[in-house]
Amino acid sequence: MSTQQTALKGTVKERAQLALNNDFLRQAVRFTTERLRSGKLKAAEEHGNWDEWRERGRQIRLHTIAHLDYYLGEFATNARENGVHVHFAATAQEAIQIGLAIAQAKEAKSAVKSKSMVTEEIHLNQALQSLGIEAIETDLGEYIIQLANEAPSHIIIPAIHKNRYQIAELLSEDAGEQLPPETSVLAGYVRKKLREKFLQADIGVTGCNFAIAETGSIVLFENEGNARMVSTVPKTQITFMGMERIIPSWADLEVMATLLPRSATGQKLTVYMSGISGPKRADDGDGPEEMHIIILDNGRSLQLGDPEFQELLNCIRCGACLNACPVYRHIGGHAYGGTYSGPIGAVLTPALKKNVAEWDDIANASSLCGACYEACPVKIPLHDMLVSLRRRKVEAGHGNALESAGMKGFAGVMSSSKVYHSTLKLGKLGQKLVVRDGGIPAKIGPLKGWNSHRIAPSIAKKLFRERYGELKAELGQQVKANAEVEQRMQQWLKGRQDGGISHE
Amino acid sequence: MSEREQDWLKQLDEQALSKQEQFLDMIAAKLKRPRVKQKPQRPFSGAPDFWQQYELSETEKLDMFQRNFEAAGGYVLHAATLQDASVLIAEKAAELKALHILRQDEEPLARLGLEQALPHVQVRCWNNDETEDWKARAAEADIGVVLADYAVAYTGSITLLSSKTKGRSVSLLPTLLFALIPRSSVVTKLGEVLKQFDELGRAELPAGIHFVSGPSRSADIENDLTIGVHGPGIVYAIIIDDII
Numbered sequence: 096m097s098t099q100q101t102a103l104k105g106t107v108k109e110r111a112q113l114a115l116n117n118d119f120l121r122q123a124v125r126f127t128t129e130r131l132r133s134g135k136l137k138a139a140e141e142h143g144n145w146d147e148w149r150e151r152g153r154q155i156r157l158h159t160i161a162h163l164d165y166y167l168g169e170f171a172t173n174a175r176e177n178g179v180h181v182h183f184a185a186t187a188q189e190a191i192q193i194g195l196a197i198a199q200a201k202e203a204k205s206a207v208k209s210k211s212m213v214t215e216e217i218h219l220n221q222a223l224q225s226l227g228i229e230a231i232e233t234d235l236g237e238y239i240i241q242l243a244n245e246a247p248s249h250i251i252i253p254a255i256h257k258n259r260y261q262i263a264e265l266l267s268e269d270a271g272e273q274l275p276p277e278t279s280v281l282a283g284y285v286r287k288k289l290r291e292k293f294l295q296a297d298i299g300v301t302g303c304n305f306a307i308a309e310t311g312s313i314v315l316f317e318n319e320g321n322a323r324m325v326s327t328v329p330k331t332q333i334t335f336m337g338m339e340r341i342i343p344s345w346a347d348l349e350v351m352a353t354l355l356p357r358s359a360t361g362q363k364l365t366v367y368m369s370g371i372s373g374p375k376r377a378d379d380g381d382g383p384e385e386m387h388i389i390i391l392d393n394g395r396s397l398q399l400g401d402p403e404f405q406e407l408l409n410c411i412r413c414g415a416c417l418n419a420c421p422v423y424r425h426i427g428g429h430a431y432g433g434t435y436s437g438p439i440g441a442v443l444t445p446a447l448k449k450n451v452a453e454w455d456d457i458a459n460a461s462s463l464c465g466a467c468y469e470a471c472p473v474k475i476p477l478h479d480m481l482v483s484l485r486r487r488k489v490e491a492g493h494g495n496a497l498e499s500a501g502m503k504g505f506a507g508v509m510s511s512s513k514v515y516h517s518t519l520k521l522g523k524l525g526q527k528l529v530v531r532d533g534g535i536p537a538k539i540g541p542l543k544g545w546n547s548h549r550i551a552p553s554i555a556k557k558l559f560r561e562r563y564g565e566l567k568a569e570l571g572q573q574v575k576a577n578a579e580v581e582q583r584m585q586q587w588l589k590g591r592q593d594g595g596i597s598h599e
Numbered sequence: 600m601s602e603r604e605q606d607w608l609k610q611l612d613e614q615a616l617s618k619q620e621q622f623l624d625m626i627a628a629k630l631k632r633p634r635v636k637q638k639p640q641r642p643f644s645g646a647p648d649f650w651q652q653y654e655l656s657e658t659e660k661l662d663m664f665q666r667n668f669e670a671a672g673g674y675v676l677h678a679a680t681l682q683d684a685s686v687l688i689a690e691k692a693a694e695l696k697a698l699h700i701l702r703q704d705e706e707p708l709a710r711l712g713l714e715q716a717l718p719h720v721q722v723r724c725w726n727n728d729e730t731e732d733w734k735a736r737a738a739e740a741d742i743g744v745v746l747a748d749y750a751v752a753y754t755g756s757i758t759l760l761s762s763k764t765k766g767r768s769v770s771l772l773p774t775l776l777f778a779l780i781p782r783s784s785v786v787t788k789l790g791e792v793l794k795q796f797d798e799l800g801r802a803e804l805p806a807g808i809h810f811v812s813g814p815s816r817s818a819d820i821e822n823d824l825t826i827g828v829h830g831p832g833i834v835y836a837i838i839i840d841d842i843i
Contacts, residue, residue, distance in 0.1 A: 155644070200607055235817045235828055286829060310801040310804055347645055
């Protein structure tokens with residue numbers, strides 16, 4: 096039983112094809128993302144002044160990342176004062192080593208886990224299992240996909256791609272008896288089964304939504320209560336935290352608590368928000384006796400000082416960009432092939448991996464429409480980053496030779512009006528062979544990719560260039576706008592030149 | 600903890616400290632500047648200014664808390680006194696045939712007199728006996744009873760702080776939760792509670808600070824809302840006018 100990392104098989108196109116052929120998946124992803132997206136829009140509108148909150152969220156994240164060395168140091172010092180053992184790991188391997196060393200020292204037999212993208216990123220479960228330590232995901236959705244041996248396909252709803260019949264089948268096998276495909280029965284089974292696991296487990300593993308520098312506290316957001324279980328019942332708690340999770344103070348948490356749940360699910364606050372400041376106090380009756388926090392870099396620092404990508408570290412992992420993305424809504428999370436999917440995954444995965452060429456094709460799985468930026472509660476310009484990624488890929492020589500040749504040809508044609516005009520004329524003549532009903536359906540040459548799903552338009556019978564003379568003459572005859580309108584337009588133009596009108 | 604284990608932990612901590620220096624130096628280098636060792640000046644912190652001014656009247660606060668808490672699937676009851684609250688809890692316990700109740704070890708909760716009101720129910724008081732396995736007692740409890748430290752109207756949340764007498768398990772493991780909320784502890788917005796933690800400072804914070812906004816829930820199976828996945832599936836907030 097492990098949450099296997101789907102190894103990067105094939106290209107995004109091939110993986111997306113799998114998704115596009117799976118009707119249920121497509122429907123489920125669309126339905127869920129639509130529900131989450133409209134929930135978010137409603138919550139944002141109801142709360143009001145959403146852009147001011149976004150801007151404040153962005154400012155807090157920008158400030159913290161710009162002074163990350165200070166705040167991380169402050170956090171570590173305060174967490175140690177609270178009695179936490181704080182560790183730093185430069186790579187996934189180092190984080191795993193530390194985690195396993197702790198588990199071995201505790202002679203742990205089992206570990207219960209609440210949802211954590213970082214532990215998915217470093218493949219903690221497989222590592223624990225290699226030592227014979229059972230690693231149990233306790234979030235309902237994560238438990239299901241762990242049984243299915245798959246990776247999460249959505250940051251917030253990991254089992255978004257499974258229907259209740261598939262889930263009933265998985266859980267029945269786990270239970271050793273036939274369970275009906277009814278949500279309450281299935282959830283009830285998991286509750287009972289996991290109760291035992293919580294009470295038996297030697298180690299509780301959590302992620303970390305935010306870490307508060309001034310008091311050395313970690314903050315967890317969740318709806319089920321499993322993160323509270325994991326951080327209350329087992330004797331030892333290990334928290335894995337991305338190094339960028341820091342915010343300075345509890346006052347700043349109000350902003351994050353306003354942005355994160357509304358953006359993720361449209362809730363005013365998740366059912367549970369827990370601030371944990373160290374292991375249990377000496378006379379407390381519960382809470383972990385020993386607490387470790389492992390702070391992970393694993394490629395995050397590659398974004399620091401990079402003007403195009405530093406803002407990537409502002410991400411609060413809400414999933415709003417996934418729900419807003421027209422591409423994600425079609426192909427689902429697994430097509431992205433990494434731990435993180437959707438627009439954030441398309442940028443983060445190559446960024447964490449030092450932009451390795453093999454990952455870069457997911458940067459192309461985007462329409463650059465900017466819906467991700469609009470949805471982002473901390474205003475990360477993801478669509479700009481996708482363009483930068485594509486540019487870097489070409490600069491690094493991972494471009495497509497045919498595409499480069501095509502672009503060169505295009506440049507040649509477009510930079511001379513004479514050549515452009517004669518090409519069009521030639522095209523008009525040549526297309527006669529392939530035009531059907533005013534379009535070009537032939538899947539030949541450079542049109543093959545486009546025409547697999549659509550029909551290319553044909554060149555107009557009379558070109559715009561050829562009509563331009565008449566059009567200009569027509570325009571000249573039109574009555575002048577009245578003076579008042581004219582003046583208003585002039586003023587508006589002037590304002591734009593002064594930079595007075597912005598798009599935001 | 601064995602001596603060997605302690606030595607090992609100490610060694611681990613020392614390694615972590617030297618690793619920390621490398622780690623933070625690396626961050627400063629990537630940011631192309633020397634290490635920042637002084638607390639940076641902040642142009643902004645916390646919520647936007649207009650939000651700091653937002654304040655509801657007492658009636659509005661209570662209404663809003665109720666609306667939000669109920670929208671999240673919780674129930675809100677009102678009681679004039681502790682005695683009234685005790686009746687509400689006893690009625691529910693009898694209706695659901697509860698066998699075990701676990702309450703926090705707090706004076707107002709003792710004054711509920713649940714032991715006398717429910718003679719056939721095992722009523723326990725958190726952590727009043729060191730030899731007891733309290734997590735197991737919480738897991739078997741049908742009903743947990745806690746006293747809220749604060750309630751937040753705008754998000755419909757109850758705030759619970761842990762201590763020797765206030766277990767984290769009591770609000771988590773039982774099937775049903777009763778949270779008593781003194782009317783005077785309801786505030787308008789989250790920030791009013793959070794800022795107090797900044798003011799208290801690290802050394803004064805409890806190990807666990809929990810905001811609870813309704814029953815445990817999940818929509819992980821086909822978006823079908825399920826209640827009570829891990830935490831309590833039924834949550835009652837009882838707002839009490841007068842706790843004396």
